[in-house]
Amino acid sequence: MKLRIGARLFEGPGPFLMGIVNATPDSFSDGGRFLDPAAAVDQASRHADEGADLVDVGGESTRPGAPPVPADEEIRRVVPIVERLRARGFPLPISVDTSKGAVARAALAAGADLVNDVSGLADPDLGRAVAEARVPVVLMHTRGTPADMQARAVYADVMGEVVAELREVLARAARAGIDLGAVVLDPGLGFAKTAEQSVELLARIGELRALGRPLLVGPSRKSFIGKLTGAPVTDRVPGTIAAVVACVLAGVELLRVHDVAPCRQAALVAAALRDARPLPSPAPRGG
Ligand code: HH2
Numbered sequence: 001m002k003l004r005i006g007a008r009l010f011e012g013p014g015p016f017l018m019g020i021v022n023a024t025p026d027s028f029s030d031g032g033r034f035l036d037p038a039a040a041v042d043q044a045s046r047h048a049d050e051g052a053d054l055v056d057v058g059g060e061s062t063r064p065g066a067p068p069v070p071a072d073e074e075i076r077r078v079v080p081i082v083e084r085l086r087a088r089g090f091p092l093p094i095s096v097d098t099s100k101g102a103v104a105r106a107a108l109a110a111g112a113d114l115v116n117d118v119s120g121l122a123d124p125d126l127g128r129a130v131a132e133a134r135v136p137v138v139l140m141h142t143r144g145t146p147a148d149m150q151a152r153a154v155y156a157d158v159m160g161e162v163v164a165e166l167r168e169v170l171a172r173a174a175r176a177g178i179d180l181g182a183v184v185l186d187p188g189l190g191f192a193k194t195a196e197q198s199v200e201l202l203a204r205i206g207e208l209r210a211l212g213r214p215l216l217v218g219p220s221r222k223s224f225i226g227k228l229t230g231a232p233v234t235d236r237v238p239g240t241i242a243a244v245v246a247c248v249l250a251g252v253e254l255l256r257v258h259d260v261a262p263c264r265q266a267a268l269v270a271a272a273l274r275d276a277r278p279l280p281s282p283a284p285r286g287g
Helices: 037-049 071-087 101-110 124-133 158-175 195-203 205-211 223-229 237-249 260-275
Strands: 002-005 008-011 016-022 054-058 094-097 114-117 137-140 183-186 254-257
Touching (some): 016 037, 016 260, 037 054, 037 071, 054 071, 054 114, 071 094, 114 124, 124 158, 137 158, 158 195, 195 223, 237 254, 254 260
Parallel strands (some): 016 054, 016 254, 054 094, 094 114, 137 183
Antiparallel strands (some): 002 008
């Protein structure tokens, strides 16, 4: 990939780690911990210290069944965090995790560098905001809204349909005037997907490279790990690492994670394995 995000150029196969900052009362794994802007800023700084490449600040939980948050409330949660990070010279690009054009505009005005839209441009105003600001954007696959997405997790061929629907998202982005060279795509693990469908997407994740765009994947602490292992949401770092390794080996460039230090270590080892040249086979002995 070659993509400028804020002041940084993201070049090559990565892996690049996006550290999560959830300024919400109800996120599925860390709701309420970082609602206070000071705690959120500390969390972003911790991510930077642990080697994150960018941070993702969100003010609305997207867990299945989560109630929608009005734009003004989401802005009240997110903008002070972006402002404080910028005011204190935070060294990393800042992404805003929102599906609403109004929130994206406010966060970009406060100094955010990238928009992460889990709805894949459901709000046409978000497309306009991204096109006008000429910032990069992550567009994720989902169906419906967090309220009804799990009922829509019905596929004859999950990978084929996700690829086809991501192509439609790219077409929507082009119609909105977004430079497709600035788009990162994401299959949306757990969004309108059962655990089995998320696992199938992960197992075949390299197929998404046919879309010709850099990829971001967000496996962190998600329920498919709980379903496979029985681990509670407070104890899913090992399962997250397994998913991170699978993604890096398949060429995924960006990983969105809560636990930057352990995921970074795993991702760097996986990247070394990905990049290692196979040793030449030993010369036949004798004659
Ligand atoms: N997953 C979540 C939120 N945003 N963005 C992208 N691009 N990809 C993802 O997989 C993704 C995402 C859900 O995780 P989290 O933010 O921890 O939870 P919640 O939505 O409950 O705040």
